[in-house]
Amino acid sequence: MSCVLNLVIFAILWQKVLLHFVDQYASKAATAKPIDQIVEMGQGIEEIPLGQTQTRNLNLAYNHISTLPEFIFYNKSYKALTKIELYQNKINNIHVTAFRGLKQLTMVALSDNNITSLDPYTFRHNSKLEKLDLSRNRITFNRVGVFLISRTLETLTMSHNRIEQIYEVTFMGVPKLRNLILDGNILYMLAQNSFKSLNELQYLSLANTGVYRLSESMFGNNLPGIIDLQESPLAKRFDPPLKKITNNEVRSLIKIDQYIFISDTPV
Structure with missing residues (x-):
């Protein structure tokens, strides 16, 4: 009889110990x-x-x-x-x-x-x-399609890829873009309306690329606040070479470049 009683008491005590650990684990998991x-x-x-x-x-x-x-x-x-x-x-x-x-x-x-x-x-x-x-x-970019579609993207960094050309449709899917970094690409060709759809573009980096000229049609009426042209063929056409140019300087550069381009074009 005493053995049975001891077993019952042991079972009750063991159950209490188990319930105690379960409660502790549940409490920790909850907190x-x-x-x-x-x-x-x-x-x-x-x-x-x-x-x-x-x-x-x-x-x-x-x-x-x-x-x-x-x-x-x-x-x-x-x-x-x-x-x-x-x-x-x-x-x-x-x-x-x-x-x-x-x-x-x-x-x-x-x-x-x-x-x-x-x-x-x-x-x-x-x-x-x-x-x-x-x-x-x-x-690289596709000639017939936009690169990305995002109505909220503000900063796109694509330096040191294998980009050779920017087409008219390339950036049409990212209208809110404010900062576009393309430095370190080959980039020898910019389409006539390359950045025209980027109405909010403030900073454009074309440093260490093959860009040799810019035109007003590339931007429409929305010139970026700053364009980085360091170590590009276009920058090296000036003495001293161009670096980062601001909005008004961009406009002046485009006019000068157009004049030089027309002067250099064979009749």
Whole structure:
């Protein structure tokens, strides 16, 4: 009888101990702070890891990620991301829906990858996107289509790609662009209306490119506040060579360049 009683008492005590630990675990889980930022730089990661719905900043730079499949961030529980840093990876394939579902996204850094092209609709549904860095990739522009469609993008960095020409339609999909950085590209040809659709353009960098002349038709009535022409053939036509020129100087340069171009044209 005493053995049975002891077993009953032991069972009751053990149940209380278990309930105590369960309550403690549940309490900690309820009060645990959500991970606001995930930083996994240089860890040899090959795919986007599982996240949390509350995570706002994701930094996976210096890894081995090569592809961004459809809905990858949304499917990995990232619902509130505002900033994504994926520079210095091996990305060569980005599905058109990879960034879909990220309604708070404002900045994406994809520099130093192996990207050759993007579907124009890749960021179409990221209605708060302001900054996109695609520098040091292998991107070229398509003659017959816009490069990107985004009604909110303000800063686009595309330095050191393989851009040779800008066509009339290239930037028609990013009307709110204020800063456009194209330095370090070959860029020997600008179409007649290259930047005409960019009514809010304030800064344009054509430094270290092959640009040899500008015309008023490229900008329409909306000249940028500053154009960086350092180390371009156009800059080297002047003594001393041009560097960064402001709005009024841009207008004067275009007039001078038109005069020189007409003078140099064979009759």
